[in-house]
Amino acid sequence: MSIAHKAEKKDLMNIARKMIILALKNGLKYINKKDEQLIRELLDNSSIEDLTEGILGNLDKKISQLLTEIFSVKAPHLIRKVIKEPEDYKGKDLLIICNNLVEKNPQDTIQLCEGWILKFVVRSHVYYNDVISMLGIIKRALSQRKEGWEDYLSKFISKYKSRKKLIKMIQEANLAQEFN
Known part of the structure; x- marks a missing residue:
């Protein structure tokens, strides 16, 4: 250098x-x-x-x-070459990256958020605020695809139905109008 x-x-x-x-x-x-x-x-x-x-x-x-910060702005199509394990990132750091990425590369954004959520949602409720924020980003990413947000959220809620506090936080965050 x-x-x-x-x-x-x-x-x-x-x-x-x-x-x-x-x-x-x-x-x-x-x-x-x-x-x-x-x-x-x-x-x-x-x-x-x-x-x-x-x-x-x-x-x-x-x-x-x-590099992920730079790539998310300048070369979003290459982001997965740098981020191999999304769970290696703090929730807040990954949220910044995914926020930069969501409009340019929705598919990778969804995969990054899902990878992080998968590892942390089962660990502790202290990560739920970041999970809710990532779900908001996934919602934005899905608005650009055929698969609807309602279908995605319904599958997510079904998968994590034993996480009562998380389900309540999703409802309170108004991520799903039909679940309120």
């Missing part, structure tokens, strides 16, 4: 961009605020395409979150 910073200072953006991609492909393990800012500024659509071809699955969590 130090070479990328030096290249950027000398206005050699292509070299800086190539150094960033090389560092990320080789398993960069740590970035600071300056690195983060440089990555945000220099990754463009063509470099993102190039990056995803050799990206490692074992990225540092901070780097992975930065």
Whole structure:
């Protein structure tokens, strides 16, 4: 990354961009605020395409979150190459990513939210607020597809009917008019 910073200072953006991609492909393990800012500024659509071809699955969590944030805005069709396990993300972080993604790539948004919900809804009721927020995002994503929200929610409620507190929260959030 130090070479990328030096290249950027000398206005050699292509070299800086190539150094960033090389560092990320080789398993960069740590970035600071300056690195983060440089990555945000220099990754463009063509470099993102190039990056995803050799990206490692074992990225540092901070780097992975930065890339998913960038991808969700600049290259939503590639988001699943960075997020392999949605449950590795905090609910709030995944909500930000999915909010950026929902209009551009509804199918991946649904899969990411469902993957997270599947792992956390059974763990504890402390995650239910994030589950409700993710259901809201899924509702927005489904509005762009044939499968209706009512069908989806009815299956969801049926699947988690033993989670009384969650069902009550869904009803209180007005996610389903017919269940109120």
